[in-house]
Structures are given as structure tokens and as C-alpha cells.
Amino acid sequence: MNKFIPRKIQKKLNKIIAQKQVTIITGMRRVGKTTLLKHYFEKIPSKNKLQLNLEDVLTRKIFAEINYKNIARALQQEGINTKKKSYIFIDEIQFIRNMPSIIKYLYDEYDIKFVVSGSSSFYLKNHFSESLAGRKIIVDLYPLTFKEFLDFKGIDKKYNKEFSGKNATRSEISAEKYNDLYKEYINFGGFPEVVLADDIEIKNELLKDIMNSYFQIDVATLADFKDIGKIRDLLILLTQRIGKKINISNIANALNIKRDKVYEYLAFLQSTYVIKMIPQKSSIDNRISADNKFYFTDTGLARLLAGVSEGSKFENSVFMNLVYDYEITYYQTRSGGEIDFILDNSIGLEVKLNPCRQDLAILKKRTDSAGISEYYLVGLQYSELDKTIMAWDL
Known part of the structure; x- marks a missing residue:
């Protein structure tokens, strides 16, 4: 049996799963949602529990009844005693459109703890918001951070929580140990099965399979797009614009489609976890807009x-190492100069492959303009420059 490797999100999940509310784990296909569900299911001491995967067409028949009482009876036939506290874990719930209302009925009528997962935040967040107001907690799962990447390779690394500590503890010895590993992380990303594969050709084949599955399953079943090829063309176009502001008009012209369709496609890519938007510091609105910058959720897919x-790959990888722990925005001066990332409105980070003193001086001016007192460069090439953090120490 494969050994379970803990994920960063579990500190949050451990608290949430203990609550009565429906726990919803969302994220792109094959980031580890099923593994997490299985792990928590096995930890439930009660025997009054059931685990279901709705990718199985036969399993979906349980929830095909119009009368929800009959669904409760079907669950009883599967071994659930609805007269007692029970636990039901359901994977890939987006395959049944009315699942939110089914869960609402069962949640209200019986003492059932639901832990569910799905691959589309658009479906899960919108439909569950309508049906399960006050009854749900949603958790996003992304590909591995670099710390998780090391965990999956069996490499133990200590981390400083404070940025001042990250700045102070860098060393050439650490650089020799982690630089090549971080470059592997940049090029192949953080999908667990890709990280665990030893052969480069196998890594690339797995990435191709993940992308093909996305188009064949997520795009084909969750979207109502007549020209799926435009989604692929948009993704290829976006790889050249990582970390840049979204220019809707330019994208529309390049793809020969209307602006409204660009908004629709971008919203779908974000809701299915292929890309993630960050707003400008002056705005708290994270909807698709010309002020948003975007990143891919996996650098391996972007490279593919x-x-x-x-x-661009390096900056994207840094972003994905920060996404769990911070509210991320970016800052732009009136003259157009940017600070790549503002964390929790209090720390400024500028990402540079090879940090230099001029980069630090420019960052200082921009953070002064933004009213940010703590700032650092994040580098890949080892540097002993003041206020510089190596990417593997994030």
C-alpha cells in the first residue's frame, strides 16, 4: 500500500472536517483530492460510513431519483444507518447537477457529515451557495508547493515562518542542495504523480494525459462551448503573458472572438483551476478585469x-508557493512600475532569477510608494544580497 504523504492544507482541513457543516474540497483534476478523501475516510472510527465516486456511472444511479426520500433509502441499502450519526464521502460531485439540493435535503433530515470533492469551483461555489448557505465550508487544493514537493521525494527541510528568518538563514550549502530540485519543480510542476515519476519522459506523458483529461472531461462536460479549440488557443496565448495584466481586447483580436467570450473563457479557466487571478493592491475585486494579473496553477502544464x-516560469512557481498562506495582490506605480506580489497588504516581494542591488533599490522605492515597510527580493541564483530570499526557502 502506498504511504500517505500529508499535505499543507491538512492543518485547515483537520479543523473543518470536525465541524458539522458540509466539507467541500475543490481543485483541478489529479491534484490529490481523492487521496485526501480516502485518508480522512479511513480515519473515521465509526463503521457507519460510506465512500462514493461519481465518476462511476453505476454509482450515479443512487442519486438519480427525483424523490429524495428514495435516495435516503438507497443509501440505507448501501449500509448507512440514517437513524444514527453517519459519514458520507463523495468524490467528483460535479457529475450530478442537483447534488447540492440532494445534500441539503439529507443534511437537514438526517445526522450526516458530508465530505465531498469536485473539480469545478464554478459549479461547486455557485450551486452550493444557493442550496447550502451556512451549511458548507469550501477548501481549495492546488498542485504541490515546493515544501510538499520535497516531502513527496522524502527530503526533510526546515522552514522559517517569518520572512526575516528566511532572509537570514540562506547559505551556499543550501543552494547546492536545493537549486536543482527547485528547477525540476519549475519545469515539471506539482502534480503528485508527476513529482513521484523518476523518468523525464514519463513526467511529460503524465502532464499530457492530465491536460488531455481536462479537455475531454472538464471542458467537454462542464462547459457549453461550441469551439473547444479556442480554449486551447487561449491557453497557449496565456503562456506568453504569465504575470502580466490581462488585455481583453488584444486577446479577442488574436483569437478572432468577441470580448464577452474572452471573459467567459477566462472565468471558466479560473473556475476549473487552470489559472488563478490576482487583483491590484488598490482593488479588492478579484473578478476578471483588465487590472488582474494571472498565473497558471501548475508550471509543468504551462511549459507543456x-x-x-x-x-515567467520562475515567477509563476513563486506565486504557487505563496497561494495557501497569503492574500496576494500586486502593486503598480503611476509610471507603470510593479511590485510582483503584496502579501496580506504588508510584505512586498519582487521575483528575479538573478537578484542584484539595482533590483533592491527599485523595490525599495516602489514599496515606499505603496506604503509597504517590509520587502524582499526572491531569487533562484544564489545571492548574499541584503533582503533577498531564495525561492526554496519560501
Whole structure:
């Protein structure tokens, strides 16, 4: 049996799963949702529990009844005693459109703890918001951070929580140990099965399979797009614009589609966890807009789609190492200069492959303009420059 490797999100999940509310784990296909569900299911001491995967067509028949009382009876036939506290774990719930209302009925009528997962936040967050107001807690799961990447490779690394500590503890010895590993992380991303594969060809084949599955399952079943090829063209176009503001008009012209369709496609890509938007510091609105910057949720997929510059891949990887722990925005001066990331409105980070003193001086001016007192460069090439953190120490 494969050994379970803990995930960063579990500190949050451990608290949430203990609550009565429906626990919803969302994230892109094959980021580890099923593994997490299985882990928590096995930890439930009660025998009055059931685990279901709705990718199985036969399993979906349990929830095909119009009369929800009959669904309760079907669950009883599967071994659930609805007269007692019970636990039902359901994987890939987006395959049944009315699942939110089914869960609402069962949640209200019986003492059932639901832990469910799905691959589309658009479906889960919108439909569950309508049906389960006050009855749900949603958790996003992403591909592995670099710390998780090391865990999956069996490499133990200590981390400083404070940025001042990250800045102070860097060393050339650490650089020799982790630089090549971080470059592997940049190029192949953080899907667990890709990280665990030893052969480069196998890693690339797995990434191709993940992308093909996305188009064949998520795009084909969750979207109502007549021209799926435009989604692929958009993704290829986006690989050249990682970390940049979204220019809707330019994208529309390049793809020969209307602006409204660009908004629709981008919203779908974000809701299915292929890309993630961050707003400008002055705005709290994270909807698709011309002020948003975007990143891919996995650098391996971005590289697979098209040639991506080393700087863009590196900046994207840094973003994904921060996404669990911070509210992330970016800052732009009136003259157009940017600070790549503002964390919790209090820490400024500028990402550079090879940090230099001029980069630090520019960052200082921009953080002063933004009213940010704590700031650092994040580098890949080892540097002893003041206020510089190596990416593997994030």
C-alpha cells in the first residue's frame, strides 16, 4: 500500500472536517483530492460510513431519483444507518447537477457529515451557495508547493515562518542542495504523480494525459462551448503573458472572438483551476478585469502548452508557493512600475532569477510608494544580497 504523504492544507482541513457543516474540497483534476478523501475516510472510527465516486456511472444511479426520500433509502441499502450519526464521502460531485439540493435535503433530515470533492469551483461555489448557505465550508487544493514537493521525494527541510528568518538563514550549502530540485519543480510542476515519476519522459506523458483529461472531461462536460479549440488557443496565448495584466481586447483580436467570450473563457479557466487571478493592491475585486494579473496553477502544464520563458516560469512557481498562506495582490506605480506580489497588504516581494542591488533599490522605492515597510527580493541564483530570499526557502 502506498504511504500517505500529508499535505499543507491538512492543518485547515483537520479543523473543518470536525465541524458539522458540509466539507467541500475543490481543485483541478489529479491534484490529490481523492487521496485526501480516502485518508480522512479511513480515519473515521465509526463503521457507519460510506465512500462514493461519481465518476462511476453505476454509482450515479443512487442519486438519480427525483424523490429524495428514495435516495435516503438507497443509501440505507448501501449500509448507512440514517437513524444514527453517519459519514458520507463523495468524490467528483460535479457529475450530478442537483447534488447540492440532494445534500441539503439529507443534511437537514438526517445526522450526516458530508465530505465531498469536485473539480469545478464554478459549479461547486455557485450551486452550493444557493442550496447550502451556512451549511458548507469550501477548501481549495492546488498542485504541490515546493515544501510538499520535497516531502513527496522524502527530503526533510526546515522552514522559517517569518520572512526575516528566511532572509537570514540562506547559505551556499543550501543552494547546492536545493537549486536543482527547485528547477525540476519549475519545469515539471506539482502534480503528485508527476513529482513521484523518476523518468523525464514519463513526467511529460503524465502532464499530457492530465491536460488531455481536462479537455475531454472538464471542458467537454462542464462547459457549453461550441469551439473547444479556442480554449486551447487561449491557453497557449496565456503562456506568453504569465504575470502580466490581462488585455481583453488584444486577446479577442488574436483569437478572432468577441470580448464577452474572452471573459467567459477566462472565468471558466479560473473556475476549473487552470489559472488563478490576482487583483491590484488598490482593488479588492478579484473578478476578471483588465487590472488582474494571472498565473497558471501548475508550471509543468504551462511549459507543456508552449515555450515559457525562464523568468515567467520562475515567477509563476513563486506565486504557487505563496497561494495557501497569503492574500496576494500586486502593486503598480503611476509610471507603470510593479511590485510582483503584496502579501496580506504588508510584505512586498519582487521575483528575479538573478537578484542584484539595482533590483533592491527599485523595490525599495516602489514599496515606499505603496506604503509597504517590509520587502524582499526572491531569487533562484544564489545571492548574499541584503533582503533577498531564495525561492526554496519560501
